[in-house]
Amino acid sequence: xxxxxxxxxxxxxxxxxxxxxxxxxxxxxxxxxxxxxxxxxxxxxxxxxxxxxxxxxxxxxxxxxxxxxxxxxxxxxxxxxxxxxxxxxxxxxxxxxxxxxxxxxxxxxxxxxxxxxxxxxxxxxxxxxxxxxxxxxxxxxxxxxxxxxxxxxxxxxxxxxxxxxxxxxxxxxxxxxxxxxxxxxxxxxxxxxxxxxxxxxxxxxxxxxxxxxxxxxxxxxxxxxxxxxxxxxxxxxxxxxxxxxxxxxxxxxxxxxxxxxxxx
Amino acid sequence: xxxxxxxxxxxxxxxxxxxxxxxxxxxxxxxxxxxxxxxxxxxxxxxxxxxxxxxxxxxxxxxxxxxxxxxxxxxxxxxxxxxxxxxxxxxxxxxxxxxxxxxxxxxxxxxxxxxxxxxxxxxxxxxxxxxxxxxxxxxxxxxxxxxxxxxxxxxxxxxxxxxxxxxxxxxxxxxxxxxxxxxxxxxxxxxxxxxxxxxxxxxxxxxxxxxxxxxxxxxxxxxxxxxxxxxxxxxxxxxxxxxxxxxxxxxxxxxxxxxxxxxxxxxxxxxxxxxxxxxxxxxxxxxxxxxxxxxxxxxxxxxxxx
Numbered sequence: 001x002x003x004x005x006x007x008x009x010x011x012x013x014x015x016x017x018x019x020x021x022x023x024x025x026x027x028x029x030x031x032x033x034x035x036x037x038x039x040x041x042x043x044x045x046x047x048x049x050x051x052x053x054x055x056x057x058x059x060x061x062x063x064x065x066x067x068x069x070x071x072x073x074x075x076x077x078x079x080x081x082x083x084x085x086x087x088x089x090x091x092x093x094x095x096x097x098x099x100x101x102x103x104x105x106x107x108x109x110x111x112x113x114x115x116x117x118x119x120x121x122x123x124x125x126x127x128x129x130x131x132x133x134x135x136x137x138x139x140x141x142x143x144x145x146x147x148x149x150x151x152x153x154x155x156x157x158x159x160x161x162x163x164x165x166x167x168x169x170x171x172x173x174x175x176x177x178x179x180x181x182x183x184x185x186x187x188x189x190x191x192x193x194x195x196x197x198x199x200x201x202x203x204x205x206x207x208x209x210x211x212x213x214x215x216x217x218x219x220x221x222x223x224x225x226x227x228x229x230x231x232x233x234x235x236x237x238x239x240x241x242x243x244x245x246x247x248x249x250x251x252x253x254x255x256x257x258x259x260x261x262x263x264x
Numbered sequence: 265x266x267x268x269x270x271x272x273x274x275x276x277x278x279x280x281x282x283x284x285x286x287x288x289x290x291x292x293x294x295x296x297x298x299x300x301x302x303x304x305x306x307x308x309x310x311x312x313x314x315x316x317x318x319x320x321x322x323x324x325x326x327x328x329x330x331x332x333x334x335x336x337x338x339x340x341x342x343x344x345x346x347x348x349x350x351x352x353x354x355x356x357x358x359x360x361x362x363x364x365x366x367x368x369x370x371x372x373x374x375x376x377x378x379x380x381x382x383x384x385x386x387x388x389x390x391x392x393x394x395x396x397x398x399x400x401x402x403x404x405x406x407x408x409x410x411x412x413x414x415x416x417x418x419x420x421x422x423x424x425x426x427x428x429x430x431x432x433x434x435x436x437x438x439x440x441x442x443x444x445x446x447x448x449x450x451x452x453x454x455x456x457x458x459x460x461x462x463x464x465x466x467x468x469x470x471x472x473x474x475x476x477x478x479x480x481x482x483x484x485x486x487x488x489x490x491x492x493x494x495x496x497x498x499x500x501x502x503x504x505x506x507x508x509x510x511x512x513x514x515x516x517x518x519x520x521x522x523x524x525x526x527x528x529x530x531x532x533x534x535x536x537x538x539x540x541x542x543x544x545x546x547x548x549x550x551x552x553x554x555x556x557x558x559x560x561x562x563x564x565x566x567x568x569x570x
Contacts, residue, residue, distance in 0.1 A: 064451055093460050101457025111452035115470050124466065125456035170452075177456060 015040050015181050015212040016061060020070035023056055030056045032236035033070065038229070040180075043213045045223035045244075048233035049259055054216045057233070058183050061214070062103045063096050075102055075180050101129050104174030108186040110166040112158035112173070118145070119154040122173045130177065137176070144172040148202050164195030168202055175206075182206065184215040220263060224248055232256040318518035322509065323525065331505025332526050338422060338501060339488045345427030346487075347480070350434025357439055368435065375432035381493055384425035388497040390416050418499040426494070430487060437479045441472035473545045481538035485531050492523075502526055 016038040023031040030053045038044045046054045059065045060072060063080045072079045080096060081088040091099070113121050122144060123137040132140070145151050148168035158166055167187055174182060184203065188196040200222050207213055207226045217223060223230050224244045231241040232253075240247060240256045251257045308314055322328055356368035375383070391413040398409035416424075445468050453463040495504035506519040 062455055064455065097454070097457050097459050099457075100455055103455070105452075105455035107448060107452060107455075109448050111446075111448040113449065113452070113467055113471075125453075125458060128462050128466065129457045129459075173456070 013040070014038060014073070015042070015075060016044075016214065017073040018057075018070065019072075021057065021060060021067050021072050022069035023053075023060060023065060023067050030236055031060070031067070034233070034236070034238055036231060036238055036241070038212070038214060040212050041210045042228040043207045043211075043215065043226055044229045044231055045227040046214065046216045046231045046233055047218070047220070047223060047259070048239075052233045053236040054233045055185050058105075058185050058214060058216050061181075061183055062100045062105055064105075074099075097129070101125075101177055102180050104177060104179035104182040106167070106170050106174055106182065106184045106187045108189050110158075110163070110170045110190070112166055112170055114158050117155050117157055118150065118161070118169050121158065121169060122176045125173070126176050140176055141172070144175050145169075147175075147205070148172045149198070162195060163191045164198045167191065167199045171199075171202055171206070181212045181214070184213065184217065186216050186218065188217070188219060218263065220248075220260075232259070234259070313517070314521070315515060315518045318515050319521050319525075322506075322515075322519060322522045325509070325522075327500075327505045327509060328502070328522060328526070331500055331502040334500055334505075335488065335491050335502040335526075336530070338426065338491045338494070338499075339484070341423055342426035342430055342491070343484050343487050345423065346430025346434045346483070349427065349431030350436075351438050353431060353435035354438035354442060357435065358442060372432050372435060375429050380425065380429050380490065381496065383429055384421065384493060384497055387416065387424045388418065388421040390421070418494070418497050421497055422491075422494040422499050426487065426490065430483065433483060434480070437476055437483070438472070441474075441476035442468060444475040445471045470545070474542075477542055477545055478538070481534065481541070484538075485534050488530055488534065489527060492527075 014037050016036060018034050018036040021031050021034040022029065032053075034053070034057050036044075036057075046058070048054045056065055060067050061074050061079065066080060077099060078088070079099065080091050082091055082095065083089075112118075113124065116124065119138065119141055122141040123132075123134070126132040126137040126140060127134055142151070142154065145154055148171055150165060150168055150172070153161060153165060153169070158169065161169065171187075187203070188199050191199065196219070200219065203213070203215070203222070204226050215222070215227070227244050229241060230244050230247040232239050232247065232255075234255045240251070240253045247256070248260070251260060309316075353368045353371055356364040357372075359365055359368075391411075395413070396409050396411065449467055449471065450463055453467040458466070491501050492503040494501060495507060498504065500508070502523050506523040510516045510519040
């Protein structure tokens with residue numbers, strides 16, 4: 001905690017600072033030097049064709065993938081490394097876990113725990129990791145379920161819920177850890193079209209409350225309406241970024257233009 | 265493309281009687297088997313050489329019951345060793361450390377690749393290899409040594425033989441169970457900040473259980489019968505107790521029937537237990553207590569675009 005707060009200048013003021021982040025899977029270099037800065041309270045939407053590295057970059061932010069090169073500060077801390085006496089030490093698994101507790105993540109495939117009820121899904125980490133009392137965790141969970149509009153589903157098992165409901169539970173589960181930052185990895189891509197809206201509504205409310213969010217998405221409407229900044233990635237780098245109005249109406253790079261013309 | 269059916273209006277289908285299809289083949293097969301089984305049962309009852317009165321006489325014989333008790337504890341203890349060891353070896357096999365995976369594979373290769381009977385006799389004769397067993401550090405101080413002949417009793421040899429062998433088979437069962445849990449489950453749990461131990465104990469293992477339990481039940485029932493092998497190293501379990509009696513009174517068949525009746529009784533109890541354990545770990549799959557809701561989607565298809 002102490003030493004890891006140093007590092008990049010101004011790392012305290014930003015939720016995410018990435019400098020030259022590189023990541024390879026075997027011979028395939030997925031991230032080729034990503035630079036990105038996202039301030040607290042902002043919503044950043046990452047767009048780009050599949051294979052552009054946007055999901056991998058998101059997964060690097062909570063160390064689900066280890067970066068090969070570059071620097072990645074999340075919440076003012078270096079992801080996965082501890083700085084000490086001029087050297088970077090790889091964190092032990094439990095230190096990584098502690099770091100992740102402040103970062104919520106929502107997956108494309110929901111990944112609810114199928115052997116637990118909705119309520120158990122939500123209270124599992126607050127009790128086990130944050131050491132909340134069970135009563136406190138349940139109270140929290142019920143409040144969050146009300147927020148995502150699923151009060152009556154507390155005792156249902158995930159497989160009895162629709163995709164949209166499952167994703168809303170997944171959001172509630174991530175929020176139960178009271179994260180400073182929420183990462184969304186294509187949260188609506190696995191949903192039937194008519195279920196996309198309910199999940200986006202929950203995310204819109206969350207953004208309105210001032211939550212810092214990084215959203216990898218194909219929902220251009222959401223990016224335009226809710227995003228404070230839009231980041232276009234291709235070929236493992238950030239090609240273009242700016243406010244939605246800038247990026248959508250005054251697209252500079254050819255690659256972003258080509259992509260937007262295909263999906264709009 | 266709607267096809268116009270030539271529907272005879274005069275035929276009132278709703279009022280016609282329905283004639284079910286007759287399965288003559290099945291009925292004949294059933295009848296033949298019933299006749300065969302009936303013949304066998306009749307012969308078992310009427311053939312005086314089965315000596316049912318001797319079966320009845322020895323069913324609750326004191327030596328048989330103490331052998332039964334030995335079989336039960338040996339089964340449970342060997343299975344417990346097998347499960348603990350198997351879990352450890354399974355975790356080693358999925359480790360990212362090459363040395364650990366190699367050692368685990370080597371263990372599996374050795375214990376699955378040699379007959380259990382050979383292993384039992386080997387452990388029983390371990391004192392021929394190591395007359396003195398010394399506990400201590402390699403090249404370091406010794407913590408004491410004892411006589412292998414006294415330490416490796418039939419009980420220890422039986423437990424070692426059955427437990428170590430079972431560990432190899434259980435490790436494959438546990439590993440397949442762990443592998444059956446989608447990667448997304450581990451990632452979701454880790455993303456919530458859970459420690460690796462907690463992820464394993466609360467998320468992965470409970471889900472793996474559904475895959476692990478049915479074959480483990482089979483292994484347990486198999487183990488119950490495999491314990492009869494230790495009769496070769498003269499441990500007094502159920503079969504050996506029966507053998508001791510029939511070598512004295514030459515009533516071989518009746519005493520084997522006595523032993524079989526007890527084996528059947530125990531496997532029946534275990535099968536019933538297995539049913540309830542499986543039901544417990546499959547409870548999230550049951551739809552009965554669920555609210556009638558939308559379509560079921562596979563929550564864990566691991567589609568992930570980069």
